[in-house]
Amino acid sequence: MDSREMLPEKTSLLDDEEKNASRPRCRRPSHSVRAAALLFGALLLILTLSRLSLSNIPLPSCLKGHHKKPHHGPADICLTPACIHASSEILYNLSPDYQRIDPCTDFEELVCGGWRDRHDLRPDQGDAFTGTMMAESSEMLLRHILEAPYPDTSEHSSSSPSQLDTDSGSVDHDNFDKLKAAYDACLDEDTIKKIGITPLMEILNETSSRFSIARQSNSAKNEALSDTILYLAKLGVSSLVSSGTGADDKDPDTVIVSVSAPYRIGLPAKEHYEDEKIVKRYEEVVSQVFSALKLGTTHGSVTAHSLVEFEKKLAAASPDAEDRDDVTKYYNPMSLTDADSLVPQLNLSNILKNLVPSGYNLDRVIVMAPEYLKDLAKLLDETSEDTLRSYFLWKAIQSYAGYIEADAVTPYRQFSNELQGKDPDSKPERWRTCVGHVDDGLGWLLSRFFVEKAFSAKAKDFGDQIVSDIKDQFIKKLKSTEWMEPEVVDLAIRKVHNIVQKIGYPDKSPNIMDPETLFKYYERVNINSSAFFENAVSMTQLEVAREWAALGKPVDRDQWDMTVPTVNAYYNPPGNEIVFPAGIMQFPVFDVNVPDYVSYGAFGSVSGHELSHAFDSTGRHYDQNGNYTDWWTNKTVSNFKEHAECFIEQYSNFTVDGADNKPLHVNGRLTLGENIADAGGVAAAFAAWKKRAAETPNQHLPGLDFFSQEQLFFVSYANWWCGKTRKETAIQRIFTDPHAPKWARILGTMANSRDFKESFHCKAKEPVCELW
Incomplete structure (x- = not known):
């Protein structure tokens, strides 16, 4: 779940899960x-x-x-x-x-x-409809593109607006190689299983060290909270608050910073916390995963019950689904000082100033859920450091468990399937997962080759x-x-x-007809054909950085938000x-x-x-x-x-x-x-x-x-x-x-x-x- 999740402006035909299933x-x-x-x-x-x-x-x-x-x-x-x-x-x-x-x-x-x-x-499906059939047909086309050699001249579509450069040393070819490397890394399950939990543990260890129990004073605890939230935000993980950028509703040519409750606290819906059977099962899963990752012995005591109870309180404080995207309720512009005062323990100004571009003067934010922030301030005073640390670790696990293959996270995958009525041990075919991974992280590169074919x-x-x-x-x-x-x-x-x-x-921002533009767009994404987890992190970090880099510039009206x-x-x-x-x-x-x-x-x-x-x-x-x-x-x-x-x-x-x-x-x-x-x-x-x-x-x-x-x-x-x-x-x-x-x-x-x-x-x- 990345930091952009809280921006509500765009209204789409399908929900997020359907979009992921609908290629x-x-x-x-x-x-x-x-x-x-x-x-x-x-x-x-x-x-x-x-x-x-x-x-x-x-x-x-x-x-x-x-x-x-x-x-x-x-x-x-x-x-x-x-x-x-x-x-x-x-x-x-x-x-x-x-x-x-x-x-x-x-x-x-x-x-x-x-x-x-x-x-x-x-x-592995919770639902399907005609759009799913369309998506799966296209997934197959994308699979054929990604598993075939670079297209030669005879394979070009004469009616396509996109014409690929057939030169083996062309920028088009380099872009295609990047796509292939990302896809191949995702397909290489043997290497992913061999690496196991190691890359995830690096994130968990860093998260834990930033929220060290050795810091006893309130000021040190607050500094640790701020530092941990910032670290996770740069990885695209929303914890306690979500922050991001977007058009100012009352000045749509200006980019503004917004702060809100996360769209998803832990369980998919806040109503799930009212279901005793689901909550009990969720606690069991949290306990199993933490035990398998040995977090209870190296990172202080972990109590699944206290963690889930904390999430339950966060969910109760968060806006109802019908209110969170209501502009008449979420548009609350404030000075950074006033926003800070709502939840002083977090030091929002410190978090945000470390996300905005160097030299940008941040003095105003849109606080989309002020009552949530006020309730959060009370909750932080009532919650132990061990529970807060467990919460941060769990957010990182939920966000990145999908990029590892290890028994330690199997209970979470099974539980997620159960919540949707799926077979607990089911998985999509690996190539489907990998087509989606490439579309998510290198979507405009893939879009160029899709247009050329379809x-x-x-x-x-x-x-x-x-x-x-x-x-x-x-x-x-x-x-x-x-x-x-x-x-x-x-x-x-x-x-x-x-x-x-x-x-x-799109023919602007980026222009997918121009391979040089696409090359520069993804130049900072590091892709290695044998490093799936690291590729995913690099893809996410680019999107987070690109979002915050928009501050200080006019709103890019040429940008598309769907590949x-x-x-x-x-x-x-x-x-x-x-x-x-x-x-x-x-x-x-x-x-x-x-x-x-x-x-x-x-x-x-x-x-x-x-x-x-x-x-x-x-x-x-x-x-x-x-x-x-x-x-x-x-x-x-x-x-x-x-x-x-x-x-x-x-x-x-x-x-x-x-x-x-x-x-x-x-x-x-x-x-x-x-x-x-x-x-x-x-x-x-x-x-x-x-x-x-x-x-x-x-x-x-x-x-x-x-x-x-x-x-x-x-x-x-x-x-x-x-x-x-x-x-x-x-x-x-x-x-x-x-x-x-x-x-x-x-x-x-x-x-x-x-x-x-x-x-x-x-x-x-x-x-x-x-x-x-």
Whole structure:
């Protein structure tokens, strides 16, 4: 967990765990024209037979009004391999009984019933969905890149915006060698096991020595606290407090320092500390790991119970999940002196001044959780030095245990799996771990090679078109919005015009098209093909140093916060920007070669989702320039809150099975912004597609004449969210994830879509909740 975790500004489509599991997918070209023709003929025959057999199934009387069967001539049907591929994907995911299911009451089962039947979770997976499949396909592509020799000229994609230099002495080649060395070091499990706990023990010994029990006075204890927190912060480990840099919400061109409670104290959610079974098991794990590492004999006495009790108090003091990213609550600018006074034992000024660049005058910080810091001050006075030392050691273990292979840390890995309902001894295949490791630490280098293989200039242009169309339609919706007063509508339209759209990959900061720029970007990262742990430390230290080096400079508005292979997207309020990496612009979410309703239904809704964040419960606080300010009138705010309460109540009625088999309700307040964005995204995307289709009619997909094109738009939207989740993972996400469960994102969003209800001829056309 690095120090940047506490910065809340960007709102992404998926949560952090899903992002880690969601790397992109690209479609492989057919190996030969003959093979393509054979596949085409076989699929067409299967789909035709399927269509003929299903067309004779009588509909129940309750469904007869939902579907008006269109009549298509042969010229109206798209029979290209890409269209047949898209049709087969949809048919594969549909429930076998899709013609008998009422879409107005159970659209998720209709679209995704087949997906669940045909996909099992691996023992190492807490959940999976269509995005996971996209990610795993792309992971395989990245694996092939990393395990193959440097690409030669014949392997280059002619449509790629990136063209690699084939010279063996080129900078591109040097960058590739760095990627390979990092990947190979991660794959070398024999060496990692042989080294064992040694590199981790070096960090633990240094941590312990900085918090020496020999220091008896209060001033010495405070100095030790400060020194230890600083040491761990430079390693990307958050302990007691999180600190980092980012755009000042009220001055978004200026970089500011923020201080907060760590997002994660020890257990994944603060609610876990209220579960006696989990706490007892957690204590056992802490005790086992400390005993195996012999920390109790060389570093003073260790009591797992006292450590976990301390964490429990920290968790109770930390902000609730629905409050920690609320700018109206976390934006508390203070002088450094005032911040110091909240928790004098830590000497925050000393910690921060050792992180900022030399010569930078730090006199003001954003204290995101002042009450937490006040409570922390009391806790530090009540907590023994042994417990505090154990806490620091445990934070280092939690952060770096994943980079060693040793029996000593096995109990922690098993426990982490158990919390998510996974097989305790399960691990992802090693190559998957290593692809993720390289993407995390050398992501822009890997992005260049990914783009060269999996993205085209044509795809980028189509993505730009969709996002621009969404903007136009959102402006139209703003103009017809009755709950906003006219002066607010005018400012909102200006905000939409000002939104920066970043599509595919960055060409600045860094420019991944320029190998020399990339070489310099990672020049300070030391990579050794037989030193996995040290590589990980070097990667982390570069990111920490780069973050703090931003102070004293204007905010870098060209920077991206997701690498290109990532299957995700985000909206950044202070930057007023929406960002779509190439990873999410892959089949089946996005395809330039199929009818537009497929891409507008999925990727278009994602685009509208991110744009809608500009006006959700968080984004509404930022004006057209990204300034946190009150630009809405009181009446507009009151009207918004009234509409928002509808979403809160609606989603709070969705439940998952809790640990005690009692219903556990979705947190409607925590998920409010995402639920608003889902509804707004679908509405804007549907309007954008309808306008395009009126100008250039779409062809129909083969084998899917049960659905109209309007209906297939919504099928494509829901298809993106088809998935399954283990019970324990679902519970954990209720506590921590600002997104509703995926099935609820289908059912809730369709219930809020007038266009959906009209397209499927539902009896009730009025949305349950509606903003746009």
